[in-house]
Amino acid sequence: MDATYSTTAEEFRAKIQSFLADNLPADWQGVEAMPEAERDPWLEQWRQRLHEHKLLAPDWPAEYGGGGLSAIEHVVLMEEFTRVGAPTGIPTDTLSINMMGPTFLVCGTEEQKQHYLPRILSGEDRWCQGYSEPDAGSDLAGLRTTAVLDGDEWVINGQKIWTSHCHLANWVFVLCRTDPDEKKHRGISFLLCPVDQPGIEVRSILNAAGGRDFNEVFFTDARTPAHCIVGEVNDGWNVTNALLAFERGGDATTVPLVVQALLDQVIEIAKHEDLLTDPVIRGKLAALQSRVSALRADGLRTLTAMLEAIERPGSASMSKVQWTELYQDITLVAMEVLGADGAAHHGIVTSVPLPPSTSSGNDPATWLNHLLCARPASLYSGSNEIQRNIIGERVLGLPREPRPVAG
Numbered sequence: 325m326d327a328t329y330s331t332t333a334e335e336f337r338a339k340i341q342s343f344l345a346d347n348l349p350a351d352w353q354g355v356e357a358m359p360e361a362e363r364d365p366w367l368e369q370w371r372q373r374l375h376e377h378k379l380l381a382p383d384w385p386a387e388y389g390g391g392g393l394s395a396i397e398h399v400v401l402m403e404e405f406t407r408v409g410a411p412t413g414i415p416t417d418t419l420s421i422n423m424m425g426p427t428f429l430v431c432g433t434e435e436q437k438q439h440y441l442p443r444i445l446s447g448e449d450r451w452c453q454g455y456s457e458p459d460a461g462s463d464l465a466g467l468r469t470t471a472v473l474d475g476d477e478w479v480i481n482g483q484k485i486w487t488s489h490c491h492l493a494n495w496v497f498v499l500c501r502t503d504p505d506e507k508k509h510r511g512i513s514f515l516l517c518p519v520d521q522p523g524i525e526v527r528s529i530l531n532a533a534g535g536r537d538f539n540e541v542f543f544t545d546a547r548t549p550a551h552c553i554v555g556e557v558n559d560g561w562n563v564t565n566a567l568l569a570f571e572r573g574g575d576a577t578t579v580p581l582v583v584q585a586l587l588d589q590v591i592e593i594a595k596h597e598d599l600l601t602d603p604v605i606r607g608k609l610a611a612l613q614s615r616v617s618a619l620r621a622d623g624l625r626t627l628t629a630m631l632e633a634i635e636r637p638g639s640a641s642m643s644k645v646q647w648t649e650l651y652q653d654i655t656l657v658a659m660e661v662l663g664a665d666g667a668a669h670h671g672i673v674t675s676v677p678l679p680p681s682t683s684s685g686n687d688p689a690t691w692l693n694h695l696l697c698a699r700p701a702s703l704y705s706g707s708n709e710i711q712r713n714i715i716g717e718r719v720l721g722l723p724r725e726p727r728p729v730a731g
């Protein structure tokens with residue numbers, strides 16, 4: 325494995341470094357270091373700046389307002405942003421720019437691309453994801469929300485849950501059963517629905533840290549035009565999977581940098597607390613560092629495969645299991661190092677965008693908040709048990725787990 329980047333990639337890195345140096349505030353310590361009231365307005369301005377420099381959607385084609393960057397340029401850009409803790413957008417951009425935009429590009433019509441992509445870039449449209457339901461999470465195809473055509477409109481009834489940032493979004497992409505007589509994975513359509521309407525009620529659910537990240541969304545005769553569909557009627561499962569691939573892949577080389585930055589902070593605190601000579605703490609930190617280094621090496625292997633257009637089955641699942649469990653274990657060791665002080669302001673503000681990019685709790689500068697925000701990481705984007713099933717079946721070739729009997 326060659327861990328060096330090409331000269332061209334390094335030249336591009338220098339360009340990004342100078343963009344960041346010229347545009348971030350001189351005393352930049354991360355968004356979380358700003359007074360709370362200043363964060364959102366600054367993020368909106370920063371997003372606009374990224375858009376003007378074609379850095380908001382770096383890998384979308386230039387003809388749709390993207391940066392048209394190559395895969396390696398995008399990786400270099402993400403590495404530099406991660407290194408200094410610069411946001412790549414606002415919270416809803418995870419869904420709008422990283423998932424919905426690419427889904428339009430791959431599965432949408434030309435008309436949809438021309439209509440929706442500029443509105444995502446301008447910030448006029450902000451998307452959220454209506455997949456999970458109270459009885460359909462890992463078993464997503466068991467979803468029960470229905471949509472029925474009434475003239476030139478779909479009428480949607482049902483409930484979604486854990487809908488991240490729906491309170492900040494004006495559009496939801498919603499998976500609906502459009503043919504109840506079809507088999508489970510068929511008869512599902514991928515509809516696009518405006519959030520601000522009488523038929524939609526958004527109720528927030530506070531996360532364990534007290535932050536407002538996700539919601540329950542109730543559809544009672546909600547309406548959307550018949551043309552607001554991606555893919556064919558009853559063929560939404562293919563679109564669903566295309567979007568999930570964008571959700572789970574793509575961060576193999578940058579996530580290790582984020583996790584390393586978090587671990588470095590714990591090591592700093594252990595030094596400060598004079599605990600680096602404690603054999604138990606030292607052993608735990610060394611074990612975590614080995615895992616971060618292994619994650620980084622694996623990320624580079626995925627990058628090499630990507631650049632050589634070699635498929636690496638299961639790599640997104642392997643990366644997801646490794647980084648989420650590391651993230652959780654680092655926060656546990658941090659609490660051990662800090663003891664009761666873990667619940668207090670620790671003085672070292674996290675300047676890295678934690679995965680997921682918005683860990684909004686009561687006080688982002690406490691390790692207790694990190695500890696709580698790390699818990700759901702092994703659930704979202706498909707639980708780690710499901711990822712292990714994928715690795716077992718598709719990478720190791722183990723027998724498929726027994727499926728429930730139909731009905």
Ligand SMILES: Cc1cc2nc3c(=O)[nH]c(=O)nc-3n(C[C@H](O)[C@H](O)[C@H](O)COP(=O)(O)OP(=O)(O)OC[C@H]3O[C@@H](n4cnc5c(N)ncnc54)[C@H](O)[C@@H]3O)c2cc1C
Nearest residue numbers: 453454455456461462486487488700703704705706707709
């Ligand atoms: C912070 C956060 C944000 C989220 N944001 C969104 C969002 O924006 N939009 C959205 O649609 N959803 C969202 N989700 C929901 C997420 O996708 C689901 O939580 C996830 O798919 C698991 O589904 P579930 O919660 O229904 O758990 P279940 O599917 O009921 O699973 C319960 C437990 O059983 C295990 N399990 C289930 N099936 C198997 C199996 N076959 N083999 C082994 N173990 C199994 C699971 O791993 C889990 O531990 C979010 C979740 C979280 C935590």
